[in-house]
Amino acid sequence: MKTISSLAAAVLALAATGAQAADALLASPNGRITLRIADDAGSFSITRQGEAVIAASPLGLDLEGQPPLGALTLESRQDSREDRVIPLVATKASTARDHYLGTTLAFREAGGGRRLFIDARAYDDGVAFRYRLEGPAPVRVRNERTAFVPAGDPSCLVTPVEGAHELPFERLKISQLKTDAGYDVPVVCATPSGRTHYAITQAHLEGYTGASLWRDGAALRVRLSGVPKRDGPAYVSTGGLTTAWRAVMMADRAGQLIESQLVGNLNPPPRGDFSWVKAGKTSWDWWSGPLEGVKPDLAAYKRFIDFAAESGFPYHLLDAGWAFGTGPCCDPLPTTDITRAADGIDMPALVRYAGDKGVGLLLWVHWEHLAPRMDEVLDTYARWGIKGIKVDFMNRDDQDMVAFYQRLAEATARRHLLLDLHGAYVPAGLQRTYPNFITQEGVLGAEWNKMDRRITPRHNLMLPYTRMLTGPMDYTPGGFRNATPRDFEVRASMPLTQTTRGQALAMYVVYDSPLQMVSDDPSNYRGETGFDFLRRVPAAWDETRFLAGEPGEDIVLARRSGKTWYIGAMTADQARTQQVSLGFLPPGRWRATIWQDGEVVREVRRSVRNVTRSDTLMLSLAAAGGAAVILEPAP
Template structure:
């Protein structure tokens, strides 16, 4: 349900052609600090914040296929809208979103005899701008691509990752002039204006009925490169009738971290239809990360061991990963001999579900997307009959039109059956979670699984993610590794893998990383009596409020989240200086009253913690002890 916060005012201003063409169209944010300007021929756009040009004049337009390109355009009319409403949220980083913007639909008419029209929807929020194209009519539309590009003003420093199918490439810090010509970069690309007064992220939202895109580096610009299906490299996109593209988005704030609480990406998506109050966020025991492919074999006893651990620990879920289904059990290829509607010999899935349910644990199942896509109803109906609570679907590794459609279909199909959905081998979020809150998390991130394969999951990498990939939406990083170390002591191993960060940082990830379904990734025996596991048992996965307190990408972060009256702090550092650091945290965000602060801080070795309790108020400052490659976690509970 969407409720008005103040008022919702829609006013259509039908401007005569001569008047509309007299000047570029300007749309400004409600607070007047952000504006987007569209040239009267729909050729370019410009973005400003607080009087500073953030995106210099940049190209607009579509590249049509099979029909003549649009000729010279002129603004025919504009229809303005003002919106201010609150949207209740389910299982995410806040209890509600304020959707407040000024917008316009700009109607451009071709000056050639054909007189075709191009519609440009434009919105200006207090934390960013967005625009998209529309072509009305019943005729199919074929696109070679978009002319859309973003030309960052000046030569800002940016955080960027090379685009690849799985979207699991580390982020690099470089100026726009240092981006490799002809290289495609993933969204978001996150930059800080040369003045230092504005941080911004270039990304996309609401892919439904369209296709994904990357940002191609071309002469100081980042040009939209549409993703085409592998068996149809051109045209990149084909519609059945008319066209509505994805939103092109520039998120903005004073600091990069200020964009973490933003609801902009979700607000650009349709709200959910129907009741999603059944969606239950939480943590899941998980059997893959600790190494079962080399050790644990699928079987009732082994699965019951994880169920028993989840039950004893108060975890609502256990995710059974690859190997449970009938046929070859490999994880990465969709072997046609595998049947994901039948369990492997010796595994009684309905009995396993009953065993788990009796212990208040719900089961989730892994499947390869190719085993689901062609028989979705049959697969999901089977799981619903068994009593499965959710699915993890993997290895799409694409973001073209066909895969975007698959996301829409599987989100709707799982919602219909009251199942959670976790997508791996996934593209970066574009806000589909807003429309389908059961789509509770997704990968599209270089997460902890890489600890089993190489040395890339460094503390610096971990401290890049909150400021980059996480701006777009939840990330299934899969934290919880309790064989903790430092980059100097780390060794790659597949079974019982290590981490390059301390136990304190392992705990902090459960606050810092946004994922309403969080994995508890290590083996149950590792957690038995382990320092800090009590925090993992207590920390929520969905929140009423999120606040960025301090930090710098790749270096450190302190993030505060609230559920009910309790606040939770996560602090992480990539600093490897001997002796670590002391991180002062002002508690000015707390309401009046006294709070019990329970701190889990780094100890003398990477696997040790210091657990401290004290009374505090909003006037106090906590000083957290962070070891090299370390972190800390805090729970703040009111005492009255």
């Protein structure tokens, strides 16, 4: 670290003097955030700008097979400072600044017994802590005693936890949450004054297990996920213990949390060369087809490949149905062999056909077919020339599944294969360590338009402020059969969406997914207004900036690729004229190409004008609508 604010230095000095006789304080580099940990390791609290964010909240571990930790005393602390820039590959920015003040607190059990370590970090945009136990003996953890007590009774954006993490978010006060159901991370709240917006989440699950949050009075208590059908503790180590990070992201406004790199920074940076990882858009054969999946058909596969090639997309995804012995989507039948293509499909020849057109192929697999023969399967795909895999239906976040994610990310990286996980738990930063783990689901996405009415405009405007905070989300946008919510009907094949064409375009800027689906059938894109924007918009970025918006209502997000800026604007049920200040642009003249809602739901109006950073764009958004803008240096 090159510099440290005077306030942060003063807090560190205060904490270091007489550390055994007082609570441990840790301040962020700019001094605005303070994490306090009690000198008996029994509680913690968080303040920002002098205001309580998290009130005094419990700390600790509930162990099995050994007595509970007795009275603890702070024995020592070791402070650290970090300020580095980490190059990133295929994500929402080209670099991440990892800038924090850290400490490791060592607590000793009364009578010279066991030691508990708490690692803590304070960033300018949040704090995080985790537990460690040293020694070679296995550790059996029934649960953590960790809980978060939000100051006041804040209104929060929450979603119930379930295996696939595909439920909508709603706004509820802590006191309104159920006590017999868990809630997923992140839980996104604001302090009573509204001066701090924050998200409670987790990071770096490697060698641990996932967790959910359960209301206990005024607290949100951490509950670890146990392995199904395994009695006993939720987590069993092979020796010693390092838990996941418990993290609280913080900002002045809810949308500013989108820019945060906190979750990624709490994970190890990548090791080795990942320059081969290429972000991009992909055509996809399942969304527009029947629920049971597309039957293996060489002509159909070539139709989608040809569409990707003529559109300039680098990938095509073959979803369920391509493998030998596959039944209707998507059960893991014992007859299925994912190292063989269905009769009539010569996969190496199809790979060569696509490759000659500049298109790489991605394959869908069920995780239960992959897990027991991972090396054999991945070696086969690498030999065929496959570019990546989409793995589905894990629907768990326990110790065994976390280990499966880790093993799969490493195995695909070693073979230069992209990885997309569906039926996945919410990101905890594994993408930082393995950039080939390029996107994942764990989101209530557009596929549900085929099955029910939950993909509402309001839901679409919740996602950027909630689920997207933790990492990329494979929402699968691109539906071009747009309808108003009133005219929408559920269709399994050739489904509709409940938003305008303008919002369909804006999603490609707003929604973070370096492998981005172009989900509809090729016949629904050719000659359609707005498809020229889909052909141009990137899938990964050099910079991301939140400009305006409120959860569930609207958003304006700007992202930069090279010297070109892209703006996505979306609104929920309320039509609006969105004013977008261009003050974020560098000096000079810029050419703005604008796509905004037209007179009917399936049209956009395209216009071009020259602008400077002193200008303001006035974007016309229909209800459930949106707009997209490209800003490039004027010739």
